[in-house]
Amino acid sequence: MKPAKFEYVLPSTVDAAVEALVAANGEGKVLAGGQSLLPLLNFRMARPAVLVDLNGIKGLSYIEDRGGCLAIGALTRHHALEQSSLIAAKLPVMSAAMRHVAHLAIRNRGTIGGSLSHADPAAELPMLAMFYDAAITVQGPAGRRTIAAEEFFVDALTNCLEPEEIVVEIEFPVLRHDGWGFEEVARRFGDFALASVAVSIRRGQAGLEDARVAVMGVADTPLRLREAEQELMAMELDERTPERFSEIVVSKVSPNGDLHASAEYRKHLLAQLSKRALQTALAEKGLLRQ
Numbered sequence: 001m002k003p004a005k006f007e008y009v010l011p012s013t014v015d016a017a018v019e020a021l022v023a024a025n026g027e028g029k030v031l032a033g034g035q036s037l038l039p040l041l042n043f044r045m046a047r048p049a050v051l052v053d054l055n056g057i058k059g060l061s062y063i064e065d066r067g068g069c070l071a072i073g074a075l076t077r078h079h080a081l082e083q084s085s086l087i088a089a090k091l092p093v094m095s096a097a098m099r100h101v102a103h104l105a106i107r108n109r110g111t112i113g114g115s116l117s118h119a120d121p122a123a124e125l126p127m128l129a130m131f132y133d134a135a136i137t138v139q140g141p142a143g144r145r146t147i148a149a150e151e152f153f154v155d156a157l158t159n160c161l162e163p164e165e166i167v168v169e170i171e172f173p174v175l176r177h178d179g180w181g182f183e184e185v186a187r188r189f190g191d192f193a194l195a196s197v198a199v200s201i202r203r204g205q206a207g208l209e210d211a212r213v214a215v216m217g218v219a220d221t222p223l224r225l226r227e228a229e230q231e232l233m234a235m236e237l238d239e240r241t242p243e244r245f246s247e248i249v250v251s252k253v254s255p256n257g258d259l260h261a262s263a264e265y266r267k268h269l270l271a272q273l274s275k276r277a278l279q280t281a282l283a284e285k286g287l288l289r290q
């Protein structure tokens, strides 16, 4: 099928893009990499009257070291994140996850701003935004505001943006960790995940003084499992810890079954992936032998 008719606008600044969205009066849609939006247009599941293409705006594609965090421009392509030595050094969990995002052709066009805005519950970047406590800066008619990742994703394919707001930058705090693990299962490599988990830990005087746990594919949005983090930090570290941790993780989610996998299978996957991710994290500094 072909898209319904729309007006095409190619602004050269974010201000002009916001103006175009305001003028579209709720009938406008932003185009970034087009990897999710174009199929929706072609199937006429989206019928914007005005398409505002961000690709004419210079300066929205960058990865910048700001000391305690990395700032990433909204038009930065997935492949740039995958290839970045800065990301590999400072955000290793993101670096490991990026090769699981679709296929190379899609990663060459898809953008971080588009992925976050599309808010697919089985997409890696939304989960990473939750994992790292990312701060998402958006611009609208009233200026700029910054939204915490945990508030940004409100439901499957639904974010908290107003219709005239555009994601411009995402800040990812650099975590101090002694070990991390990222695990994912998809039916075929490059497909959306059936389940995935990211874990990181920091060692304290006795046991762990920090832990991060985020999951995806098992709810309508990616989840940060803060209770599981607390319970992990309270655990004695021995060879049974990964197994016990996997039971805790599974107890915190209630996935739905769908065309791709039953709820039980998703839980089973999540248990195995959590166990493996924590084993890897603990093994990194010899906290536990694998």
Ligand SMILES: Cc1cc2nc3c(=O)[nH]c(=O)nc-3n(C[C@H](O)[C@H](O)[C@H](O)COP(=O)(O)OP(=O)(O)OC[C@H]3O[C@@H](n4cnc5c(N)ncnc54)[C@H](O)[C@@H]3O)c2cc1C
Pocket: 029, 030, 031, 032, 033, 034, 035, 036, 037, 038, 054, 074, 100, 101, 102, 103, 106, 109, 110, 111, 112, 113, 114, 115, 117, 118, 120, 122, 123, 124, 125, 165, 166, 167, 168, 190, 191, 192, 193
């Ligand atoms: C076959 C296939 C497999 C895929 N597999 C995966 C996968 O495994 N993991 C994964 O994470 N993704 C996957 N994707 C999606 C891919 O990562 C997309 O690139 C991404 O979801 C959307 O990014 P985009 O830049 O292409 O956005 P677009 O398609 O241009 O836009 C997507 C949505 O976001 C809005 N939008 C875009 N940019 C902004 C912005 N800056 N501010 C506000 N709104 C904005 C658009 O209006 C639209 O509603 C897959 C896609 C395909 C086609």
